[in-house]
Amino acid sequence: xxxxxxxxxxxxxxxxxxxxxxxxxxxxxxxxxxxxxxxxxxxxxxxxxxxxxxxxxxxxxxxxxxxxxxxxxxxxxxxxxxxxxxxxxxxxxxxxxxxxxxxxxxxxxxxxxxxxxxxxxxxxxxxxxxxxxxxxxxxxxxxxxxxxxxxxxxxxxxxxxxxxxxxxxxxxxxxxxxxxxxxxxxxxxxxxxxxxxxxxx
Amino acid sequence: xxxxxxxxxxxxxxxxxxxxxxxxxxxxxxxxxxxxxxxxxxxxxxxxxxxxxxxxxxxxxxxxxxxxxxxxxxxxxxxxxxxxxxxxxxxxxxxxxxxxxxxxxxxxxxxxxxxxxxxxxxxxxxxxxxxxxxxxxxxxxxxxxxxxxxxxxxxxxxxxxxxxxxxxxxxxxxxxxxxxxxxxxxxxxxxxxxxxxxxxx
Numbered sequence: 001x002x003x004x005x006x007x008x009x010x011x012x013x014x015x016x017x018x019x020x021x022x023x024x025x026x027x028x029x030x031x032x033x034x035x036x037x038x039x040x041x042x043x044x045x046x047x048x049x050x051x052x053x054x055x056x057x058x059x060x061x062x063x064x065x066x067x068x069x070x071x072x073x074x075x076x077x078x079x080x081x082x083x084x085x086x087x088x089x090x091x092x093x094x095x096x097x098x099x100x101x102x103x104x105x106x107x108x109x110x111x112x113x114x115x116x117x118x119x120x121x122x123x124x125x126x127x128x129x130x131x132x133x134x135x136x137x138x139x140x141x142x143x144x145x146x147x148x149x150x151x152x153x154x155x156x157x158x159x160x161x162x163x164x165x166x167x168x169x170x171x172x173x174x175x176x177x178x179x180x181x182x183x184x185x186x187x188x189x190x191x192x193x194x195x196x197x198x199x200x201x
Numbered sequence: 202x203x204x205x206x207x208x209x210x211x212x213x214x215x216x217x218x219x220x221x222x223x224x225x226x227x228x229x230x231x232x233x234x235x236x237x238x239x240x241x242x243x244x245x246x247x248x249x250x251x252x253x254x255x256x257x258x259x260x261x262x263x264x265x266x267x268x269x270x271x272x273x274x275x276x277x278x279x280x281x282x283x284x285x286x287x288x289x290x291x292x293x294x295x296x297x298x299x300x301x302x303x304x305x306x307x308x309x310x311x312x313x314x315x316x317x318x319x320x321x322x323x324x325x326x327x328x329x330x331x332x333x334x335x336x337x338x339x340x341x342x343x344x345x346x347x348x349x350x351x352x353x354x355x356x357x358x359x360x361x362x363x364x365x366x367x368x369x370x371x372x373x374x375x376x377x378x379x380x381x382x383x384x385x386x387x388x389x390x391x392x393x394x395x396x397x398x399x400x401x402x
């Protein structure tokens with residue numbers, strides 16, 4: 001058969017595409033459950049981090065997550081758990097950063113006097129600048145930070161604010177727009193928490 | 202036909218894809234700020250170059266000339282998506298860190314270049330070897346760049362702190378421009394050594 005003919009070319013292209021795409025579909029299907037498991041694990045891990053619950057390894061994440069209750073309040077999904085007799089809540093947040101969406105979880109106490117912590121699930125901020133919101137020193141600032149006048153200020157710039165009673169955290173040097181985004185996210189999320197948990201304190 | 206040893210020397214040194222052919226530059230800039238990511242990315246590229254060269258060489262007698270490059274792209278895309286699926290299923294953290302760059306391996310000119318320049322006119326096994334060694338040449342240069350970028354940008358190597366805390370990280374090393382500087386320096390050093398050896402540059 002003439003390999004340069006139109007018929008051969010069409011048949012060859014069809015068969016080659018069919019074979020390769022079928023193999024890909026099989027590979028995708030074979031790993032689908034695993035990928036979903038990974039995503040679910042990642043989500044649970046982020047929620048536990050925000051709630052300041054320690055864990056060792058994937059199995060422990062699933063075990064500890066059993067104690068986290070998922071509830072609906074005013075159309076918002078909240079994650080509730082009790083640590084040392086204190087009820088705490090976590091909530092997913094999304095907000096626009098400099099380059100794209102910032103997604104994560106923020107946790108507060110039931111009476112809204114302190115944040116428990118924050119975890120970033122995904123972001124597209126500039127590596128080394130705005131991307132530092134995902135670094136421990138930044139997130140650590142929101143561990144047990146006092147909420148003053150219903151919000152937490154993102155102000156100044158430095159190596160991280162270690163005073164957890166002043167209702168303020170350090171912004172990131174060289175990343176004003178990302179810091180602005182975090183400020184907006186924090187004040188919006190805290191006021192949403194206030195509305196939902198307000199009558200419950 | 203070239204011997205395996207000669208191909209190794211050519212792809213690693215005298216005809217290195219990065220600093221002699223100046224191919225695959227986009228990924229050399231994008232994924233070299235952390236050694237771990239660079240390592241995984243270049244292993245991925247090496248696997249794809251080797252396997253696509255092997256496949257193209259096996260099928261070359263059957264491929265009509267008109268659709269030659271489209272079929273090569275299809276084969277390359279197939280292996281890249283396989284790598285992506287494997288990373289998502291078994292190394293989810295790395296998969297998240299590399300983000301869209303894994304998919305972009307498809308557009309890496311080295312792979313297409315080797316398929317067209319070598320696999321299209323050579324037997325399967327030696328083509329596979331050519332692909333693998335091209336990948337090694339790419340890997341070697343990228344690891345050198347990543348070594349300096351991670352060291353100076355984060356003070357770490359493979360995520361392990363090696364520089365004292367007093368060291369102030371150079372933010373520019375984390376962002377893409379620093380890779381331009383290092384790439385330029387590496388091309389300069391490489392070409393200078395070659396000129397001294399009297400090899401035609």
